[in-house]
Amino acid sequence: MPFLKPMCEICPLRRFAERRPQSLIARIWRWHISWCPGYRLYKRQAQGEAQAEAGRG
Ligand code: SF4
Numbered sequence: 001m002p003f004l005k006p007m008c009e010i011c012p013l014r015r016f017a018e019r020r021p022q023s024l025i026a027r028i029w030r031w032h033i034s035w036c037p038g039y040r041l042y043k044r045q046a047q048g049e050a051q052a053e054a055g056r057g
Contacts (some may be wrong), residue, residue, distance in 0.1 A: 008042035 017026035031038045
């Protein structure tokens with residue numbers, strides 16, 4: 001699902017969690033990334049792109 005990558009990149013919940021890591025929202029967000037298939041797909045795609053960039057380097 002390619003549309004998920006931009007969504008996770010601009011996710012307001014993620015940004016809020018990064019700004020206020022001790023907040024309840026941040027704790028819920030961290031909990032959700034332990035099981036969310038969309039976020040896992042996003043991370044896998046991001047890692048694949050990083051490895052492709054390193055390979056081109
Ligand atoms: S999957 Fe999680 S990080 Fe991605 S957009 Fe949805 S709430 Fe945000």
